[in-house]
Structures are given as structure tokens and as C-alpha cells.
Amino acid sequence: MKRIPPFRSVRGLVLAALLAFGVQALAQTDPLPSWNDGPAKKAIVEFVQTTTTEGNPNFVPPEERVATFDQDGTLWVEHPMYSQVIYCLDRVPAVVKAKPELAKVEPFKTVMSGNRQAIANLSERDLFKILAVTLAGMSVEQFQEEVKHWLETAKDPRWKRPYTDLTYQPMQEVLAYLRDNGYKTYVVTGGGQDFVRVYAEQVYGIPPEQVVGTAGGTKYGYRKDGKPFLTKEPKLLLNDNNAGKPEGIHLMIGRRPLAAFGNSTGDRQMLEYTKAGDGARLAMLVLHDDAKREYAYGPAQGLPNTKVGAFTQALYDEAVKQGWIVISMKNDWKQVFSFEQ
């Protein structure tokens, strides 16, 4: 039971107890109750059975069982804006208060104007500029406290709930199902590694050391009392998007995943890299085609293109060609969020 967060230990205990008392029904329990029967659910169950059944030609020893998950749009809502971008925008007033000269400079001027449309139209370059200014120079602990506080107070305007409530129940089931079968689950996100690490253990059951993300440098130094500390630096070490995903996986994990889950062109190389390994491999893409329960976007469906999570026609074509499985939120998911019903 070592190394497993408490609430998972409890689950482990319960499982062990059930097995010990010979409850046969356990084998019949559906590990993915929020999934409708269909090719997506079938593929997940078959992959797990194939790779974990001793004697199967595709059996994989437990220490090699690695599964990687993109976060935004794959594990939780990314529309209309990544949560981390909202966090950074929310920090701008405090930053401008500390450095008033920024109020007259773009992109801070636009953010301070409160013009939603203009803010939504900020370029990636502008967002990086905001990110660098809002994060740089903080100690690692200060940053963690800030993010924690923000997560406890900020709410998504549509669901009126904390952002951490907006994870997809079916994907939480996949995470738990894989772990129950000896898989180590990783978040591999274009989002900030330090940002996601603040809540990944509580929200996904994924410890900080299993979060790979876009990472800036830190700088080791000493406080006046001689105590050492790390400061966040505006230097990019790993841009964990596109080709940066397999490169980051190699750097941080050093093993090729057996299963990978994504939802946009930024995940393409991670899925390619995963599928290029020997034996049974699973590559899946979440398609946002459910305007009623979540959102519908992506040009592959003739839906409006957006800044986040571009699921292009080229990606769709590659998925078909390579045998990646597209998860239709609308058809494959019985329930989207845990708070429904």
C-alpha cells in the first residue's frame, strides 16, 4: 500500500477485503459505469485485459505500465479558456497595483479594461507575456499558496462551481481503472507543471511527480536568514505541447507510454509516439460534440473553430489512419460530470 494516497489505500483495502471474502460479483462490476457501451469503452476494457493478463502475448509487467493524459479538454473543461489563463488574468490587477506603469502597456491595458471580447482575442504571445510577468520572481511556495487560494475561490461562470469540479467523470473512471490494474497514470499537459501539481493529487489522484507540463526554470538562492529557497524564473525549460510532449515524456518518465489520451493537435505527437511502441497500445481522442452537456467545437465536425483544443480535419484523418479511437462525448458518455443527477 506504500506510496498510495490515503483515499486510494482505503479503496485498495475494500477491494482486498471483498476478494478475501470471495465476493464473486466483483468480477461482474463495471469499472466504467459512466460510459455507454460502444467501440470506445470496448477498446479501453480490451486494452487493459490484454496488457494485464499473464500469459497473453501482449502482457506487460507492472513496472512498465504507463498511461499519459493530456489535461485541458481531456480530463477537464477547457472552453472557452484554459483555467490557467483565467488564473493569470485574475492576477493582473495585483501585478498592476505593484507595478502601476504596466497599466498603460499592452497586453495589460486590455486586461485591465475588462473588455471580454478584447481579452478573448489576445494572442498566445500576449498570454505568454502576462504569464511571465505574473509568475516570475515568486518563490515556489508562494506560487503554490496563490494557486491554492485561487482554486478555492474562483468559479466557472457557466456552472457556478470551482474549476476543479469540472473534471469528466468518465475520464476519472479510466484513471482509476488503469491504476487498479497496475498502471501508473501521468498528466502530460501543455499547462504549467507547477500549476497542475497544486491540485492533481486531490483532483485526479495523481501525485506531483507524475505531472509533466510546460515548465519554467527555478533559481536556487538564500533568504536573509540563510534559509535556501527556489524562485520561479521566466525561462522556458520545456514547452510541453506538440513534439514537446514525447520529448517531455522522455525527460520526465524515461519510458514510452502504453496508452495516451488527448483531444487536440497538441497531443498528436504523444499519441504517435505511444502507438509506435511494440505490443498492444491505446491512443484515444476526446471529441467535444456535446453542446448541451458541455461544448461542441472543432472544425472536424463543422463546428466553430476556437482558440483552444483544435481538433482539425488533419488530426481526424490521422486518427482514422493510425487506429486511434475517437471518443464522442455525446454518444460515449452517459454522464459528463460527477455532480450531474
Add this chain to the structure above:
Amino acid sequence: MKRIPPFRSVRGLVLAALLAFGVQALAQTDPLPSWNDGPAKKAIVEFVQTTTTEGNPNFVPPEERVATFDQDGTLWVEHPMYSQVIYCLDRVPAVVKAKPELAKVEPFKTVMSGNRQAIANLSERDLFKILAVTLAGMSVEQFQEEVKHWLETAKDPRWKRPYTDLTYQPMQEVLAYLRDNGYKTYVVTGGGQDFVRVYAEQVYGIPPEQVVGTAGGTKYGYRKDGKPFLTKEPKLLLNDNNAGKPEGIHLMIGRRPLAAFGNSTGDRQMLEYTKAGDGARLAMLVLHDDAKREYAYGPAQGLPNTKVGAFTQALYDEAVKQGWIVISMKNDWKQVFSFEQ
């Protein structure tokens, strides 16, 4: 038992069986049989008991139990030259064969001369140049195969054994003892991350994802048949020495270690960072003062200074001031290598 390599599962099983049958003697078994009784052994045992006994004010939940180990000079022999440097020098003839123009250029000319003294005097800059040329452009898999082959064939000239035999038995016991008590053990080395990952699981029981080391970039690309692969790049991402150790720990693990082990000035910041955390912390330095069974070096002992593992007077003074514990190889270790006796 998930996630644990097979041979450790077996040990786990045996332990569970022993406990189940109520063998009381188990509690009396010495977890560190190669250590003489003394302050070093006592500190390790007390630290483990303190941090893992529920109800103790310094109790630490299992998921936070992280211990980091420098490699060269801490887990295995580093004198007179780091094994990875020897590996790189051994590769030079093949590199020169492929690029004959290098034979006339320093530092390759010196390496090809076979002049041992001149080779030993190469600067760190020269060695980096050799490293960059010998490793760059290889695929990650090619590199792994190369290192594996080298480890199987190369032998240390003094002991006439593979380098992987030259690990310190007492430190192997510390690794196992910590893991048996719920600790995740990490190598945090100035050596190459990809190099150490090739053998860390077999030699130390430490999986690739728990090896943090000096890391170069990789580049994602496609073979002619369309298969993706990663190439090693001569671009330094993480120089895992000195301040780079706590910075690397933050990047790769995202938690502050509770215990850290080193042997030179390159480990200073890792030990400082470890000790600066709350609660019980353990910081230890291996002192090479055993010319008979291993080597004696380091100016703190009035021993000849060497290029590797500088244990300076300043480091010794800081150890005393900060309460770090110095391990005397001569006095604290009953046995140095597993093959003795």
C-alpha cells in the same frame, strides 16, 4: 503490490507471509548489517523510525516520503574517474573512425594518443566536448543499446569487475531499508540521466522515472517509414550539479526530499534544501577515507585532492554547522562491496 518490480514484489510477499505467520524475530532483524554501530547507523535508523511511526510528531504520510541519493562516490565508486567519462573515452575511437578529421583536433588527439596521464588531465570543458560529440545525433534507443553493451563488457582495472558491481553494499541496504518503509528512492546525479537510467533499475532497484540527472534535450522526428523517434541533442536542459540539484528535484519530483545523501561539494545545495524543510530531516555525506578497501581522497582529511568528489574543508565545516552526518567509509562500514568475503 502494483508498480513494484517483480523481485521486490517477491520480497513483499515473503515479508507479508512472515508477518502473517507471526514470526516475531523479524522485528529484531538488523536492516543495515553492513554498518558498524555508531552515530551514522543510529541516525539512519532513528530517522526512519521517527518519520514512519504513526503518532510520532514527525510522522510523514507515505506519499511524501522521498529520499534522494547522489550516485558517483555515494552509491558507487567514482575514483579515479567517473564511469560515464570512461564510457565516453571508450567511444572516441569509433567516433574518430566515423569522422577521421577529429583525430587531429583536441581533445580527441589526446584521447587517441592513449597517454593516460594526459587523458586524466583533460579539463571539464574538454570532457563536455567529447560528451557532446560522442552522444549527439544518436536515437534514444541506440544510446541505450550502446550503454548496455558497454556495461556488459567494460571492467574496472583495479577490481577486474563490471562497473555495476562496484556499488556500496551499505548504501544498497539504506536504499532497501528506506523502500521497505514506504520511501520512494531517487538517484539525483550530476551524471547523465539517460546513462544512469539504463542500469538503475537492475543495479539499485530504482526505476527510470526516479532517476534525475544532467539531461540534454531530445528532438522528435520521423524515420523514412514514418515511425516517430527521439534523437539526442547536444543541448543542455539540466545541469544537475550544485544549485542544479534542488532545481532538478523541483522540476522532476516537485517535492522536497526528507533525506539526502551525497559525498561532495556538488551535493551541498541538495543537502541544504533537504534540511531546510520542516520536521525530521536526514542529510549525510560519504567520506572516502579508506585507501585499503576503496580510496582515500579529499582535502578535508589532508588527503590528496582529486578531480572527482571534492570534499572540501568548507563542506566539512558546513556539515558540522548544519548537523549533517559524515559517514566514514573506514569506520562506519563493515563491508564495502557485496563481493567481499
